[in-house]
Amino acid sequence: MGEIVVGRVAEIWRYPVKSLGGERIDRVGLDARGVEGDRAWALRGRDGKLGSGKNTRRFRRMNGLLGASSRIASDGAVLVSLADGIEMPVGSPDAAIAFSNLVGEEVEFSFEEEVSHLDDSALHLVTTSSLEWLAAILSNASIESRRFRPNLVLDVQGAGRTEDSWVGRRLGVGRTVMSVHKPTERCVMTTMEQPGLMFAPSILRALEVQTGGNLGVYAKVESPGDFGVGDAVTLLE
Numbered sequence: 001m002g003e004i005v006v007g008r009v010a011e012i013w014r015y016p017v018k019s020l021g022g023e024r025i026d027r028v029g030l031d032a033r034g035v036e037g038d039r040a041w042a043l044r045g046r047d048g049k050l051g052s053g054k055n056t057r058r059f060r061r062m063n064g065l066l067g068a069s070s071r072i073a074s075d076g077a078v079l080v081s082l083a084d085g086i087e088m089p090v091g092s093p094d095a096a097i098a099f100s101n102l103v104g105e106e107v108e109f110s111f112e113e114e115v116s117h118l119d120d121s122a123l124h125l126v127t128t129s130s131l132e133w134l135a136a137i138l139s140n141a142s143i144e145s146r147r148f149r150p151n152l153v154l155d156v157q158g159a160g161r162t163e164d165s166w167v168g169r170r171l172g173v174g175r176t177v178m179s180v181h182k183p184t185e186r187c188v189m190t191t192m193e194q195p196g197l198m199f200a201p202s203i204l205r206a207l208e209v210q211t212g213g214n215l216g217v218y219a220k221v222e223s224p225g226d227f228g229v230g231d232a233v234t235l236l237e
Contacts, residue, residue: 007156034122174227
């Protein structure tokens, strides 16, 4: 089996609670579902739908979520906080009350069971070349990886949307193997305001014109393991 080094891991992101701000980490384990702990929790309304930035069969838009954040502490506890930075355990009554006040309706934190909290696939990848490509088109917009909520940002050489050429192929990342299976269709979440980033509707408009609305790729887990920032990314032949 041949291997071609195509880049290195630049950033790793985990979002312990769906649609809240996540955490940037240096190393993580990968299981069959994806990044360990990623989107394991979500806010659930009384109608049973999960809090999101968009409306679908499973999800419902709840305003203000991107202004809040979530992380996994060293002891494994999932902590959430609002703009004031005061952290609360994800399953606590205080957290449920605070987030109900934030979104303007009664909600609770729900751990994933039968209904998946993932939008589509186990993993979402974006390359530095794609972000640079979009930044060149939209010189007045702040193009940061946080807008696109990837699990991995891969530092690659070259220009343009490098990851598009990986669809249908396999990548080795650290001690894991993943198969890239389709482009990521972007939604209104990419345009939304979040801490340090302004509302930017031009991003989605540009992507719709240039790529039919896609940026980045989705991948499935073939071989679980772990990887870290700086690990090589290889295209497997």
